[in-house]
Amino acid sequence: MTGERRIKTKRGGRKKLFISLGIVVLLCLVPLSTTSPYYLHTLIITFIYVMAAASLRTILLSGQISIAHAAFMGVGAYASAILAKELGWTPWLTMPLGGLFSLVFGAVIGYPLTRVRAIYFSMVSLFVGLAIVALLGVLQGITGGDIGMIDIPPLSAIAVPGLPHIDFDGSKIPYYYFFLILSFLILLVLYRIEHSRIGTSWKAIAQAHMVASAVGINESGMRILAFSVGCFFAGLAGAGYAHYNMVLTRSSFGFLSSINLLIYVLVGGSGSFAGPIIGTAVLVIVPEIVRSLQTFAPFVFGGIMLFVVFFMRQGIAGLFEQLQSKLTRSKKREMPGRAP
């Protein structure tokens, strides 16, 4: 019995691994077919947002809907940028530090924040996000306030003996591969966490928090953990963005961006791991394709959102799951018969 079930998971897992590796290989080939900086840029931005969206979903897993996620990207971005620019440290060091800074910030704010109930959490997170942006404005001495920060150092060249020298100064291609690899690694880590006992306890808290407490799950501790982990990767993504864009303005980490991230996750489908990935990809790339109809892009965006809500309850990823379960009759939904 147990064995049978485990095989099923392994098979499912193996299939997913192949699909993701396949996608990664395809993505690796992109710069070989086009060197247009525009396409590369769009994909790079997609990678960054995928990291942010996936880490937002981590927070969502524990039943908390955060509207502050972009702000935490900002925390990591500014932290890394300031360390690199003012102290001259290499971005390879300051980026994880930026993530760490965001994690600590998130944990400290999370301590009281995660104790409040669902809808309040969302409301407070909205304000926390706004407060962070306001704080960035107040600290204009180091952040440049409304004018923003410029001359942020790009990633320093990789000059490891034995490996080819890689410069991040000229074309976008090295950045492309960097973000491809980074996002893949981050997704791997997030996937692992979700499918571990930690992820299970998050899902338990989200479904029935009283029951979770009654079986020994430390509700608030787990919530803070989810929030902190989410903030870490958001900070990391933000830091990456800082050294790619080399310019930072605090308005890019505001309310609207946090909302966008939430939309990417919800439209893609918050119930599955692939959801945020699909949602981000669709909602970043499709409007770019429709760019010629510049003024109508928002309508496309809003239209996609409404369409998904009305017709795809589980998000776009849910559509795939429905197809999958129609093709392979899942046992889960059926009641096998009467009482013992």
Added chain:
Amino acid sequence: MISEAAVQTVANVFMLSAIYILVALGFALLMNVLGILNFAHAAIYMAGGYICYELIVGAGMNPWVSLLISAVAIGALGLLIERVLFRPFLKDMNSIVVITLALIIILEATVNVTVGSYIRRIPSFVPGVFRVGTVSLSGDRLATFVIGSCLLAAAILFIRKTKTGTQMLAVSQDFDAAALQGINTRRIFALTTAIGCALAAVAGSLMGAVLSLSPLMGDYMLVKAIEIVILAGIGSIGGVLIGGLILGLLDASLPLFIGGSATDLIGLSIVIILLLFRPQGLFGHEA
């Protein structure tokens, strides 16, 4: 002698509070009666202002008539939104979030495409200046305060004294019980949304005359509305008045001393602390 500046500031406080409260009241009604956080409420406020502008400047109508038409039109829009977008999803918070966010995007894009996203000024409703003692107050500011107060008084009387209003309160307290009592909850939902949206439209139009219309006014106002509702607390309609006054006081006076960003930070911090340690706000019940 009271300085001119001080009086102006006081006038600003009342004017700003009036507008804040008009928007926050609609938001609170939707939150309490329908149980949804209508993120698009402030976008509706903005749309109301721009419609009024178009009617006055584009169609050359009388300002007061335009105000009325804008309110009615937006109220009708509210009915449509409630029926088509809200009602099917009232229990599903995730979907409502996505829907209201989509609404914001669509409304802002519509305004962009039709009227253009420039900062505009609605021509005065009450042109000229009134002298009160040694102080002069602009007609519009006064009008805003007067209209705002009247509408608010009317709204509160409606809720407290009329049968429909009581039904709204009933639904806000316990939906199932209200339905079992035979209250037509669908009608209440529709009416609440219409009223809330109409109030927001009036606020938008008044704001457009007194200060200006801008595509970002919605984003700004959304934060204020939520702040006020949190200050007031769950279930408290009257608390919205106090909350609005407090916030109006803060926003009209503090920036003179410490600047915009810092004022925002203070307002946000107060709300955050309140939410964390006294989530029922100043007047709400323990939810």
Added chain:
Amino acid sequence: MLLETKALTKHFGGLAAVSLLDMSVGEGEVVGLIGPNGAGKTTILNLITGFLRPSHGHIFFQEKEISHKKPHTIARLGIGRTFQLAYLFPDFTVFENIAASFHVHPRYGFWEALLNTASCQEKERYIEEQAMEILHLVGLEPVRDVLGKNLPHGYQKLLSMARALAVKPKLLLLDEPIGGMSPQEIVFAMSVIEKIRAQGITILLVEHNMKIRSLCDRMVVINFGTKIADGPMDEVRQNQDVINAYFGRDDAA
């Protein structure tokens, strides 16, 4: 005494839901907590398990005070509970519900889980075995892959018990374990409770349905938040206060 309360009191606003309650449960006993509706029985369970804080008084488990501890700490000390409304994890299958409830034994840390170490995998295997055992004990084998939200009521109650057993409790609190069940289901559920008792687990249960009395060593009767009787069923049912509580006073008699 495995569990003891001393002068346990809980106020809600001006109302005393539980008032100066002294009661105890000895190891190996099955004690029934009964009383009219609204008497405060579930409140008592909530107080014991940390979901409510006492206004006054003390609760002792294995001689140690647990009055102000958090629910998850109390679960880790060895008290398991079910809820009146059979709360469970609606989006997990029956098996997953049980497996997800193993948070007390075994314990493992963040990095262990993250890196999927050998010891972590071993613990996972252990959990799966244990979950299977509980599944068998409670008779939920036939429905192990059904989602919690699709379970019929009787099975939900059984699942609650299964879930509570995952914490390896020394004391099990059951809130209306046979509430809303059909006669067949009741017979089966009671046999399960008997099996649990045979494993040496102490049980305190709240129940309206008097069929449960054959399982109980003793009854504690609660009315208006205070104890009005305490003893074996035969004794208790002859107690005048108990009769009044259930049937009201007959002043005309």
